[in-house]
Amino acid sequence: MKYSQATDYALHAMLHLVSEAPDKPVSVHLLAEKLGVSPTYLSKMLTKLVKAGLIHSVPGANGGYRLRRSQEDISFLDIIHAIEGTASVFECSLNHGSECQIQQVVLDAERQMEEYLRNRKISDITRPS
Amino acid sequence: MKYSQATDYALHAMLHLVSEAPDKPVSVHLLAEKLGVSPTYLSKMLTKLVKAGLIHSVPGANGGYRLRRSQEDISFLDIIHAIEGTASVFECSLNHGSECQIQQVVLDAERQMEEYLRNRKISDITRPS
DNA sequence: TAATTAGAGACTTAATGAATCCATAATAAC
């Protein structure tokens, strides 16, 4: 069970946006260069982050991406959910009702992890790669 | 990010072994029938559980699988690790030393989840499907 | 010795991840 590479890229991209782009939008071209990844590929993840409401995009010349002013406290969980989706780690085919204990244990465990990631904000980290 | 179907089967198989087979070994054929899965496929997972030291196998007629007497307190984490392996959910290509904060946050989050799963024993659950 | 069971490996198929390419739309600079 692993997070996709895309989540890795998204985390790093957000880290750059937080620490280096307070106001001016930065283009996907520049971001991709810093991360060492294809611009067209990185653009997919940035689009997901836009749709999740974490960042804002401005098209046209000198455009790019910048943080949403309204949302300074972006959590790790926000980014991960934006890329990976919010599906649960455990989904059995035949759902034997809500009192199933196997599901309860595994889902509670997942909630522990999510709670931790929800409390960690990307702005806490200040060391870009 | 999801656990594989194999983990699902392994959890259910262990649950059956705990609740229904205190002594007599139960064959993979019977287990597979109860779980509604192919015997040869289920056998892969049971073999992994054997190698992880969670259960014991006895070949020959009237053989099958039974719990290891020594290990009554099998945790969810034991089973999951036996099937999924112990690789981390987050592994970046270029490892910038141990002080990397991105890795620290995500791996700490994973540790939260694992700690929870380590404290939940399969013997706590007693409602087979 | 024969029947029964686990174990191991090759193999097939389907799904997903990772990435590229191209075509379109929107915006700003000129």
Added chain:
DNA sequence: GTTATTATGGATTCATTAAGTCTCTAATTA
């Protein structure tokens, strides 16, 4: 208004992994 610049979206390719089957072998008991 035209053009350059940028994001957005879809289609497509390639590689990897999950999921499952088939078959042969080894061990054990009846």
